[in-house]
Amino acid sequence: QVELVQSGPEVKKPGASMRVSCKASGYLFSTFGVNWVRQAPGQGLEWMGWITGYNGNTKYAQTFQGRVTMTTDTSTSTAFMDLRSLKSDDTAIYYCARGVVVGALDYWGQGTLLIVSS
């Protein structure tokens, strides 16, 4: 069965960087992309970007351009999302989700809580 397992919660200070990992299993990693979506407390879903599984091409939302980097390690079927220059309003749950271009985000990780606080 398809499963996406994310890394654990993080607490960071403003200005720091953070990395979330998303380990996929149950399918051929290279045949799907990985989307990253975040949800601030009490707010809706915000798409951050996505990365293809087969060649690592990326597409980032304008809001995060220059501050986010998405990568993959195909040898371990793991996707990574790095976010830099953290601010308090980056406090959110970060989700990875499997997907294809113009397709659904059909399987989601359990989410990773990031708290940014001085």
Next chain:
Amino acid sequence: SYVLTQSPSVSVAPGQTARITCGGNYIGGKSVFWYQQRPGQAPVLVVSDDSDRPSGIPERFSGSNSGNTATLTISRVEAGDEADYYCQVWDSSSDHVVFGGGTKLTVL
């Protein structure tokens, strides 16, 4: 950029039908996806490509899409359907995923 508009909340009594709408410019020409998010949980895909139900999703969940409005319909609503529901499309002009703001379904 493409914008999807959802009503913030919908309330329905158990056993009745809930309709959750998602407005967007010529959304009928796009594929629409719907997600259910229960409190404290990750989103779950409940309708794909306007009206397809993924495996394991009850037949009570259905979708339609035409003109400027897509609709998620939940028949014979149960207490367990109480959740936030989000619509989503791909904006092909920017290759971006776009989510609606979400609708909170309350079962009275």
